[in-house]
Amino acid sequence: MRRPRPKPPAPSGPPVELLIEAMGGEGDGVAAGGVYVPFTLPGERVLARGRGERRDLVEVLAAGADRVEPPCPHFGVCGGCALQHWAHAPYLAWKVERLRGTLARQRLEAEFLPAYAAGPGTRRRFALHARRGARDAARAGYKARKSWDLVDVAVCPISEPRLQEAIPALKRLAAPLFEHPKSAPTLHCTLTATGIDVDITGVEAKSGGLSADARMQVAERAAEADFARVTLAGEVAYLARMPQVRLGDVTVALPAGAFLQATLGAETAMGDFVAAAAAGASRIADLYCGVGTFTFRLAGIAQVHAADFAPEAIQALTGALASAPGLHGITAEARDLVRRPMLAEELKKTDVAVFDPPRAGAAEQAAELARSGVARVIGVSCNPATFARDARTLVDAGFRLERVLPVDQFLWSPHIELVGVFSR
Known part of the structure; x- marks a missing residue:
């Protein structure tokens, strides 16, 4: 049976003039009737083309006072x-x-502290997609x-200047x-204290992976660029050189593909905030600890039990104890x-618990903390929606969300993260 051919898209018609009234959750301007237009700001008059709720910006007719010149030549396409x-x-x-509104939907209120905001040139990790290009250099980008x-x-x-400077070498x-x-x-790619660490995924493996010759070329080009490691x-x-980072006063050797906070400044701000909130503890549980982002700072306060789903992260953490x-x-x-999850019964001697889960949140662990x-x-x-869900579990069990650090x-993305402190 022959499949019907897809219908061609309906003609979009001439551009229409719109007044942008607000910002949508993904960073697009919103006009009357719930029409979204990217790269626009509240109060602007624009020309937009298209049908339905998603339109394309044609021209900004009257720019708002908050509009600035984008610093990146790729902005708007990337x-x-x-x-x-x-x-x-x-x-x-x-x-x-937006963060305050996400918490409010779960009937959560707290003191909001001044937000930590990363500046340009501070992101220490990125992921470049590569496609076949010239013989000596692939195409690579976002x-x-x-x-x-x-x-x-x-x-x-x-991104950190050293990562930006490495883009031509990464293409090679x-x-x-x-x-x-x-x-x-x-x-x-991750910028570490000992150089750039590169973990490559997406190379077809069923055919046997890279040939010996290709592996030799990868190693030669990594040496030319003075990368610390390529996996x-x-x-x-x-x-x-083994890629290493400093977490508090401890040096940790990173496993390949290990998670780190995107910027060193944010890691420091969150680490200091978490440690201050844990002051006075006698025993601390660090759940979803990774390679020890908070563990070593917390161990300056009290005894810590750390847990994470990644064995290689735990191995890196315990391997660093000799230098701590x-x-x-x-x-x-x-x-x-x-x-x-760490059960309430296992937490009997614990008076402070820290959790830093993936985007899916920590529903199961929050339920045990609520019982403990x-x-x-x-x-x-890193996900206010799942944080709010888990926070509701804790609050319903008698905790109070005291303060939040955005x-x-x-x-320049719509994404925001947070640290929240609860007490009974």
């Missing part, structure tokens, strides 16, 4: 940033109000806005990765806190 055209103060205020097309980037103003590194037509590599889905392809004199005791375990006798809980979250480390 899908990475949505809000470079908005002045910083109203942009940040909008993010914080996905285009609302498309699978690739924007071949030359600069990235949100990617060139040997296309032996198989199904390969679609992504280069996950292929976690397998070492080149190692000059003067701390209270740290115990750690690899544990799936979704399938096997823990006096204070500190929640770190954290904006994904500059």
Whole structure:
């Protein structure tokens, strides 16, 4: 049976003039009737083309007072940033109000502290998608806005200068990765204290992976660029120096593909805030601890039990203990806190618990914290919606959300994070 041909899109008609009245949740301006137009701001008159609720910007007829010149030549095409055209103060205020609104939907109120805001040139990790290019250099960049097309980037103003400077070398590194037509590599790059760490995913493995010759080229190009390490889905392809980071006063060797906060400044701000909130504790649980982002700071206060689902992260954390004199005791375990959350009975001697889960949140662990006798809980979250859900569980059990630190480390995106402190 022959499939019917898809209907061609209906003609969009001539552009229409719209007045932008507000900002939508994804950073698009909103006109009357719920019409969304990207790259617009409240109070602006614009020409937009299209049908339905999503339109394309044709021209800004009357710019708002908060409009600024975007700093990136790729803005508007690259899908990475949505809000470079908005002045910083109203942009940040909008993010914080969105966060406040997300909590309010779960009937949560708290003291909001001044937001931590990352500046340009501070992001220490990015992921470049690579596509076949010239023989000596692949095309590499970010996905285009609302498309699978690739924007071949030359600069990235949100990123650390050393990462930006490495883009040409990363394109050279990617060139040997296309032996198989199904390969679609992504280069996950992290700036560490000992250099740039690159973990490459998306190289077709069913055909046997890269040939010995391609691996040799990858290693040679990594050496030319003085990268610290290059791994292929976690397998070492080149190692000059072990990638290391400082977490508090402790040096930790990073596993391949390990999670780090996007900016060092945000990590420091959150770490200091968490440690201050945990002051006076006698025993602390650090749940979803990763490689120890908060663990080592907390161990300066009290004995810590740390848990995370990634065995390699726990191994890195425990491996760093030898270089961590003067701390209270740290115990750690690899544990799936979704399938096997830390039970209320296991938390009997714990008076402070910290949790920093992935975007899905910590519903199962929050339920056990709610049942426990823990006096204070500190929640770190990259997803305000799941944080609010878990916070509701704690509040319903007798906790109070006292204060919130908004954290904006994904500059010029609609994304915002937070740290919240609960007490009984």
